[in-house]
Amino acid sequence: MASQALNVLISDKVLAYVREAATSRYGLEQIHFIPFSGQPLDEQTLAQLDIAFVSRDITGRSTKFVLEPATAIFYQMLEQAPRLQWVHVHSAGVDRPVYVSLRDKGLSVTSSTGALSAIVAQSALAAVLALNRRFRFLEQAQREHKWAPLLDELMPADLHGQHVMLAGWGPIAQTIQRYLDMLGMQVTVLRNSAIDRAAIGATNGATDSATNSTPNGAGNSPTNVPMIPYSAMHQLLPQTEWLILACPLTETTRQLVDRQALAAIKPGACIVNVSRGEVIEEAALIDALSTGHIAGAYLDVVEKEPLVVDSPLWDMPNVMVSPHTAGHSSGNEARVADIFLENLNNWVHGLPLRNLSR
Template sequence: MNIVAITGMDLTSMQEQMPKDLQERCEFHWFKSSSEAGEQIVNADVIISAGRINPDILNQAPKLKWMQTLSAGVDKLPLQEFAERNILLTNARGVHTIQMSEFTLSLMLQWIRNANLLHELQQNKVWDSQIKVGELYGKTLGIIGAGAIGEAVARKAKAFDMTVIGYNRSGTPQPAFDSTVSGEEGLPYLLSQSDFIVLLLPSTAKTRGFLTKEHLSLMKPSAFLINLARGDVIDEEALVHALQEGKLAGAALDVFEQEPLPSTSPLWSLKNVIITPHIAGASAHYTERVSSIFYHNLRAFLDGSEMINVVNLTEGY
């Protein structure tokens, strides 16, 4: 079994710590770029990617049977070609659960405790004991995308005595949520009731532009929106206007329609916006966690047993 990893991510530990039984059955080659991989691509049975791959590489890999992506999102991959060639695709779903749920809570606390202003006052050596801060206690959190990450966020939010509403396609109740809604009636309810709203949807044909200008108008003027999904799941222009006009109290944005966020974007200068550079899923333990998924799938692939995180190429997740 010839495995070719093409990614700038450091896979030294994945390579060195591969279980002995898998080492004996595979050849593992790691390259930081496709140009470095060269002719190895021709012999690849398996390709590991960070979530993007040039379609030309697939044409150079006639033996390719399976691709493991190190990301959860697969929206940057040529899914139609995978389907046409019957190439199996698995992702890293579940690898972001801990760090992204912690990041979500940190953003809510940063906003409610006025941390940005406190830091600004410190930088200016200003002592202001009258600064107003709030509490998460008793607030309602709406989570759009009630999957593994959403459930981890919900569990942590319950520790702060928050009420949690989840939104998913089926409306199937989830253990960590006080209520779970779905459909055209459920979404407006969640938006109108929530003090904090977190977007955790995958980017697919069905979710692009999911949150519209009309949806934003349903939110409380005091609400705070957090987008850790993809930039294209929300109407960014409408969001900017809502923030500028005070129709929405604030937002924390880790993802954008265009990345890096252009210096001309009005989001940079809005005091009610927290901007982070698509790092919600970053963790010192990332490679360790994604390796365990890959080892499981490699063993299953070799033995003909059940693999995890198999992507539905039609649905896009």
């Protein structure tokens, strides 16, 4: 148990909620919260930081490649704080260079895996329905005041019975699988072969201590879903009609969907990416979309964000692009803060941190 006050760097936007909950929910009295309002801390205060909470408002519209000024200041302070021990991040992924650097230096870095699971999964489900029901085509027809029923070659195929290859098996992917099961789609999961099959029944996110339930409706994962390692992906691609990417970015998943994989997938397949842009070889995907070998794609992420203005993806009639926003929802701020608070209590009492990045 911590015997002295901990100094926590936190956004002034979420400070009031976190401070009140830390006291009323967990009885954490010995926490000194240092608010961040977009300006650098003085050297003396910076030297006292123990913990930092990177909430959504701090990253704002920054991407992995382009930082807003306030985000850059905050990241620089993380790198420079000599006593900093633990950083909690609002996102499920912690592959931004600053987080990798901090982890490599020995700091604890935790994510908010579980907080956004249902929201991202809902976006993936919406994408499947929109691509299948040809919403892009119907939207364009409406703009042109054209009555264009989905007949003949435009007739959508039944989703029931179609084969989905789902990359990843964290809380997001598990929620997506349940939604697809509701539609009668047949799912095969791609996951790391090093993960023990005996652990399939457990979710990657811990239960929510406040509600004694799995975060955001993640629920218990089914044990009867076919699963194969990433190395076996190409064996099933010729039978794959949907490729849904909800995996973390690792050395295994980087460029997982390369030109060879795209060539092997069943003609007319669709791709949904709510993972990371680097999981797909983007130039090869553009080529496959242009020829129609890939019938359509929903891309919430791209190789380099923001997407360059002259990318062909913007104007492709069979592509939906969203600006890394599949997980955005009004309830996220509280859910993320609650995970941070749970971990703060764990830190104070010497308990294991939830969602610790390794």
